[in-house]
Amino acid sequence: MSYVVYLAAAALGLSGVLLFRRPRNPLVLSTSVAITLGALVFLCSAPLTLAAVNDLTGIPNFGAPLTYGMITAYSCALLILLTHWRGGSRARVRRLVLRSVAAYTLLVVAIIVLFAHADADTERLRDLDTYYANTPYMREMILLYLLGHSAATLVMAAVCVRWAREVTGLLRTGLRLIVLGAMVDVTGFQLAKYTAVAARWTGHDLDTLSTNVAPPMASLAGLLCAAGFVLPRLLPSLTAHWRGLTDYRRLTPLWSLLRHVSTSPKPPTSWWDLPPTRLHWREVCIHDALLALAPYFDDRIRAHAHAAALRAGASPHQARVTAEAAMVTDAARRAAAREAPLDRPSAHRLHATEASGTSDLVELSQALHHPLPPAARREDTARTTPEPEEPHVA
Numbered sequence: 001m002s003y004v005v006y007l008a009a010a011a012l013g014l015s016g017v018l019l020f021r022r023p024r025n026p027l028v029l030s031t032s033v034a035i036t037l038g039a040l041v042f043l044c045s046a047p048l049t050l051a052a053v054n055d056l057t058g059i060p061n062f063g064a065p066l067t068y069g070m071i072t073a074y075s076c077a078l079l080i081l082l083t084h085w086r087g088g089s090r091a092r093v094r095r096l097v098l099r100s101v102a103a104y105t106l107l108v109v110a111i112i113v114l115f116a117h118a119d120a121d122t123e124r125l126r127d128l129d130t131y132y133a134n135t136p137y138m139r140e141m142i143l144l145y146l147l148g149h150s151a152a153t154l155v156m157a158a159v160c161v162r163w164a165r166e167v168t169g170l171l172r173t174g175l176r177l178i179v180l181g182a183m184v185d186v187t188g189f190q191l192a193k194y195t196a197v198a199a200r201w202t203g204h205d206l207d208t209l210s211t212n213v214a215p216p217m218a219s220l221a222g223l224l225c226a227a228g229f230v231l232p233r234l235l236p237s238l239t240a241h242w243r244g245l246t247d248y249r250r251l252t253p254l255w256s257l258l259r260h261v262s263t264s265p266k267p268p269t270s271w272w273d274l275p276p277t278r279l280h281w282r283e284v285c286i287h288d289a290l291l292a293l294a295p296y297f298d299d300r301i302r303a304h305a306h307a308a309a310l311r312a313g314a315s316p317h318q319a320r321v322t323a324e325a326a327m328v329t330d331a332a333r334r335a336a337a338r339e340a341p342l343d344r345p346s347a348h349r350l351h352a353t354e355a356s357g358t359s360d361l362v363e364l365s366q367a368l369h370h371p372l373p374p375a376a377r378r379e380d381t382a383r384t385t386p387e388p389e390e391p392h393v394a
Helices: 002-019 026-045 047-057 063-086 090-117 137-164 168-200 207-250 252-258 277-296 299-311 317-336 358-369 374-384
Strands: none
Touching: 002 026, 026 047, 026 063, 026 207, 047 063, 047 168, 063 090, 063 137, 090 137, 137 168, 168 207, 207 252, 207 358, 252 277, 252 317, 252 358, 277 299, 277 317, 299 317, 317 358
16 A cells, blocks of 8 residues: 555656746746645655654654644645635735635644644554544544545635636646546545544444545545646646657658758757757758758759649649759759759748748658659759760761
C-alpha cells in the first residue's frame, strides 16, 4: 500500500514542479502549493512514513496529527487556489484568502490540541481512524479533520460546477476533472471513512472501508484534481513543444539539402534545448541558406517543374510548392558543385521566406520528398547538356 501512495505522491509532486516556473504569479504559486501539499499528504499517510515519523519523534501515532494537519492545509490550499483562479478585485481575493487561512489554521490548532489530550499510546499505522473512533479527544480529532476536508471538497465542487457552465475549452475540461475528482473523494474516501467510524460508534466492524477502500480512492481523487488544475495551464505548453518538435523533424529534408551552404550558420543549440528553441534556430539557418542560394535560382527550372506538376493534376498551390522545391534543389546542387552564379538569376521570391510562421517552410521541405517531375527533368537535362558542334566545312 505504501508504494501505491508513494507513486501518487511522486505524480503530484512532478506536476507541481512542472508548473512552478513563475513563482511571483499568485495563480501559479497557489496551484503549485496546492499540488505539492497534496503530494505531502500522500507521503505522510503511507504506513512506512508513519512508522518512521513515530520512531523519530518517540511519540506513538505522532504521524496522525501530522497527516491530518497536512490534509487540512491541503483543503485550505484548494480553496485559496480556487479563489485565485476565479479572480476578482484584489481586495476581494485577499479577503477570501485570509478567511480560508484563518479558519483552517484554527482547525489545525484544534487537531494538535486534541491529540495532545488524547490517550493514544498504541501505535496504529493503517487503522487509526477506526481503532480510536471511540477514544475521547481522538474521536473529535478524527471527526474534525474529516469535516474540514469535506467542507473544502464540497465548496470546490460547487464552485467548479457553476463555473464550468460559463467557460469552454480546456478550462471547462479541467473543471470537470476537478469535479470528478471531488466526487471520487466524497464517495470513495470520505463516505468510506465516515461509514467505518460510525460503524465503530454503533458497535459494528466495517474497518475494511477505511483501511482498504479509502486510501486508493483518495489517491485517484488527488490525481484527478491535480490533472484538472494542471491541464489548462500545462497542456498548451506541451502542445507547443510537441508542435515545435514535429516541425523541427519535418524540416530535416530541407536542412539536409542546405546545411552545407557555406554562408549558412550552424545552429548554436544543444540537446537539452527545448523544441521551440531548436526550431527557431533551424528556421534562421534555412532562411540564411536560401538567401545565399538566391544567385543560383533559375526561373526555367521553376517554370518547367510548375508546368509538369499542373499537367500531372496538381493544384495551383501544390504546383507552386513543387516548382520552388525543384528550383531550390537545382540551386543547392549548383552551389555544391561550385558553379558560377547565373548571369540573370530569378527574381522570384520563395513564398516560404515571405510568409510568417513555419508551415510554409515545412511544406517546402516535405515537397523535397517528391522527385522532380519527369518532364522538368528532361527539360533540365536538355538545357544543361551542351549541343554537339556542327562539323566545320572547309
